[in-house]
Amino acid sequence: MLKGKKILLGITGSIAAYKSASIVRLLVKNGAEVKVVMTPISKEFIKPLTLATLSKNPILVDFFDPENGSWNSHVDLGLWADAFLIAPATANTMGKMANGIADNLLLTCYLSAKCPVFIAPAMDLDMFLHPANQKNIEVLKSFGNFFIEPKTGELASGLIGKGRMEEPEAIVQFLVEFFEKKKTLKNKKVLITAGPTQEKIDAVRFISNYSSGKMGYALAEECANRGAEVTLISGPVHIQAKHKNINKISVVSADEMFEATMQNLKRVDIIILAAAVSDYKAQNISSNKIKREQNNIEIKLEANKDIAAEIGKLKTKNQISIGFALENQNEVENAQKKLKKKNFDFIVLNSMNDKGAGFNFDTNKIMIINNNNEVLKFNLKTKDLVAKDIIDNLEKILNSKS
Secondary structure (H helix, E strand, O other): OOOOOEEEEEEOOOHHHHHHHHHHHHHHHOOOEEEEEEOHHHHHOOOHHHHHHHHOOOEEOOOEOOOOOOEOOHHHHHHHOOEEEEEEEOHHHHHHHHOOOOOOHHHHHHHHOOOOEEEEEOOOHHHHHOHHHHHHHHHHHHOOOEEOOOEEEEOOOOOEEEEEOOOHHHHHHHHHHHHHOOOOOOOOEEEEEEOEOOEEOOOOOEEOOOOOOHHHHHHHHHHHHOOOEEEEEEOOOOOOOOOOOEEEEEOOOHHHHHHHHHHHHOOOOEEEEOOEOOOEEEOOOOOOOOOOOOOOOOOOEEEOOOHHHHHHHHOOOOOEEEEEEEEOOOHHHHHHHHHHHOOOOEEEEEEOOOOOOOOOOOEEOEEEEEOOOOEEEOOOEEHHHHHHHHHHHHHHHHHHHO
């Protein structure tokens, strides 16, 4: 059931929009409060009056009402909703979502949403399979959105293939199962580090790495979806946390990440160290830009504080810590050494030799090594699915300790 849940339904310009009436009816029947936002063209496929009658709420299409000037705040709608369901979602709308275009109320609601977003595509076979559309889908998945896969069947064009929006009953059931699934991390407090750090050399230069933060953010969303209260300590990245249960602390340097982690360490149950923290920093930082006055300069480096090692010393018997290792030679052996040295409960190994894994990819291929040296191997997957595998392993450890 969806009792008490606030669902924002987005409807775009597809022939499948006629099914939206059934979606609204089923959502209300399951106890949800429903508000509907439509793209202007979608009104040609289904009338707002029908949806307003079923949802018992005014239908939102424009940014303001020209009759009285009242403002439809996309920010307020994004904060109001417990879930944003876009059904049907056209290729056009998904392309705009993937690229941050906000030229209608529905799209601005998407960019403002702090809740889980569910997308039910509807389009013809060739459009669905087009590389541009498939790329947009992968981008949207990498943002942490949930896809309700279209069905294979007869399409509006008369062709038979994949692209037919899932039936309303199945779409609503997808949401019901999402909200009703056991909150296995309820009452757990999780600290996650993510992204790179930047170590200043002078006023304009710094030492860093290629980490995008995508893996750490995917882990934060997964833990929050399972009921955890998440503290996300993030280096400089270009992605945003969406779930309401995620408290983001932004840092830049390794020293800042160390301090933020230590300040929050005692109050959490689980620590996941997914950040790519710089091992070294400049011994002396120039307050001005270093001028190119000679062919060679020497910059002396000194080691940063080892966050993982410090946590390994300080963590209590009731706390669980998880580390990451990115290796390109003797991968398992080096990861096992790090596992023991840093006192992790398990370590996630990425190999730089695996295509599609490591920094800046939307996918990852991992091995999990538990502290009994059990090695679990996984196939290449999107990072949101990798996050599920990692948290599933975490839950096994929690269950073994309970």
